Amino acid sequence: MNNASSANTPSAARGIDPDLVAGIIIVLGAGALLSRTSDMPGMTALLPVTMLSALVVLGLLMIGRCLLRRRRRGDPEATAPAPLKVFDNARRFFGIVVAIAAYVAGVALLGFYTTTAVMIPVVAWCFGYRSLKGVLLADLIFTGGIAIIFVVLMGQELPTEFFLR
Structure with a gap:
């Protein structure tokens, strides 16, 4: 027993x-x-x-x-x-792996800022965050912050956006 x-x-x-x-x-x-x-x-x-x-x-x-x-x-x-x-949840794990692969491919194809600006709301929605105002504000702060840090402060360029090629 x-x-x-x-x-x-x-x-x-x-x-x-x-x-x-x-x-x-x-x-x-x-x-x-x-x-x-x-x-x-x-x-x-x-x-x-x-x-x-x-x-x-x-x-x-x-x-x-x-x-x-x-x-x-x-x-x-x-x-x-x-x-x-x-x-515990293999679907969730493989969903995360696919999202990471899509982000990496998106950076190469679309550019860093465009891909990041799209992925932040998508990931937030997948995690259950539904406040449009909050998601857009977080998106603007994060993507804008990265741009300020890299372009303005460090003088580094990230992968070029697809509409600037």
Whole structure:
């Protein structure tokens, strides 16, 4: 009877912790992209290096938090092989992956500002934020802030907009 009840515990049914998977993917992805910044000029590489380094640190913190949480609980999964279930909602995960790929493709095809100005309201809507005024204000502040930082303060150009080519 103990075996049946332990098999139905949230720990056993959960599988691999999604935060652990996300942390590993973030560290590997940010590390791979960080290696590509060595060819960039100093000021151009400043923001990508800073952001990617922060992602590596945050990914490592996610991994560490998952491992500490398992150890504190005395989780049997820490020593036993985990079941195959990895994601609570695979559709949501793959939706995020598709959104990231669409953003990267959009920057290359449409330009940074246009793609960012379109993606901010789309992502906000997907997360359930429905205030048009709030979304447009956030869009203006973020996209305008990036433009001010890169073009005015740093003198760096981002990928050219499709209507300026």
